[in-house]
Amino acid sequence: MTDDLAELYQTTYAAVVRFLYRKVWDPDRAEDLAQEVFVRAMAHKPDKPRAWVFAVAANLARDEARAAVRRKRHLTLLKNEPAPMSAPFRSPDAEVEHSEKMTKVHEALADLTPRDQEVLLLWDGGLSYPEIAERTGLAIGAVGTTLARARKRLVEAYDRQQLHKQASRS
Amino acid sequence: MTDNSFINKRHVPEEELHAYLDQALSRSQCVEIESHLAVCAPCRERRDDIAALRDRTTALLSILAPPTIHTPPFAELRRRHVERSARRQRIIRRSAWAASILMALGFGWGARTFAQGDIEASAAAEELPAAPVELAARHRPCQSRSANQRGRTRPRPARSTNIHP
Numbered sequence: 567m568t569d570d571l572a573e574l575y576q577t578t579y580a581a582v583v584r585f586l587y588r589k590v591w592d593p594d595r596a597e598d599l600a601q602e603v604f605v606r607a608m609a610h611k612p613d614k615p616r617a618w619v620f621a622v623a624a625n626l627a628r629d630e631a632r633a634a635v636r637r638k639r640h641l642t643l644l645k646n647e648p649a650p651m652s653a654p655f656r657s658p659d660a661e662v663e664h665s666e667k668m669t670k671v672h673e674a675l676a677d678l679t680p681r682d683q684e685v686l687l688l689w690d691g692g693l694s695y696p697e698i699a700e701r702t703g704l705a706i707g708a709v710g711t712t713l714a715r716a717r718k719r720l721v722e723a724y725d726r727q728q729l730h731k732q733a734s735r736s
Numbered sequence: 737m738t739d740n741s742f743i744n745k746r747h748v749p750e751e752e753l754h755a756y757l758d759q760a761l762s763r764s765q766c767v768e769i770e771s772h773l774a775v776c777a778p779c780r781e782r783r784d785d786i787a788a789l790r791d792r793t794t795a796l797l798s799i800l801a802p803p804t805i806h807t808p809p810f811a812e813l814r815r816r817h818v819e820r821s822a823r824r825q826r827i828i829r830r831s832a833w834a835a836s837i838l839m840a841l842g843f844g845w846g847a848r849t850f851a852q853g854d855i856e857a858s859a860a861a862e863e864l865p866a867a868p869v870e871l872a873a874r875h876r877p878c879q880s881r882s883a884n885q886r887g888r889t890r891p892r893p894a895r896s897t898n899i900h901p
Contacts, residue, residue, distance in 0.1 A: 593802035608817040695760040710751035
C-alpha cells in the first residue's frame, strides 16, 4: 500500500500541485496543500488513491479559498488574479508575455461554469472518465459532453480575449 | 457486419469523439468508431478538429502552472505522517489520563458525600432520645405541619342546639 502510494506520489504529485495552483493561485500554498493531501492519504489508505487524492485536493482548495476570503488575507484571491511568480529562467519580455497569457487563460477559465471548470481541471490532472464521474456526481456519458463543452468554451473565451486585446491596441 | 453497416450510416456524436480521443471508450466502441471513421470523411474532419481543440486546451492549461514544482522526497512525507500519528496518540493518551483522573475525583467526591450523609444520619439517630418531639417533627414534616395546622385552627363555635319549632 505504501509502495503504491509512493509510486502514485512520484507520478501524480506535479499534477496535484498544478490542479491546486489553478484553484488557490499561489504556488507555495499549492505545494503545501499537495503535501498535506499525500500525508492524509498515508493515514487513510484509500481504496482508489488517485481519485481520492484529487477529491481531497479539491476539498482542501475549497476550504482554503473560503478561509482566505473570510479572513481577507489572500488579496490575490479577492482580486481574482494569479499571484505574481518569479521565473528566473525567462527574459523580462518573455516574463511579461507569459504573465499576460496567464492572466488571459485564467480569465477564460473563470468564464466557465464551476462544473465545467472542475471537469476540465480533473481531466487535465489525469483522471479517467469514471474517476471524474465519481468525483463530480455526473454520469460517465455526461463527462464527455461536459468536457467537450468546457474545451470549446475555454478556447473561445481565450480567443475572444485575444481579439479584444488586439482591437484595443489598434 | 450488420452492426458496422448500421454504425456507418450515422455520424459519430461530438462527445463520443472526445471520449474516443481521451481513450475513455471500450475496445468494442473504439472498433465501431474507427470502422465508421474509415468510411466517413466529415467525421474524420471533425475528429481532427476535436483533436486540435483538445491539444489547444492542454496547451492553454499548461500555461496555468507554477514555474517550478519541487517534489520533496516521499520519506519526508512519511516522517510527517509518523510525527502526526505519534502526536495524535499522545493526545489520546493524555485525554484518557485526564478522563480517568476526573472519574476518580468524581467517584471520591461522591463516596465522601455518601459517607458524610451516613455519619450525620447516625449522629442524628443517637441524638433522637434527647429531643424526641423535635426530631420526630423534623423527620416527619408533613405530619408535624398538619398537626400545627390542626392546632392553629380556631375552635368552631358550638352548634346551636336550639331547634326552631
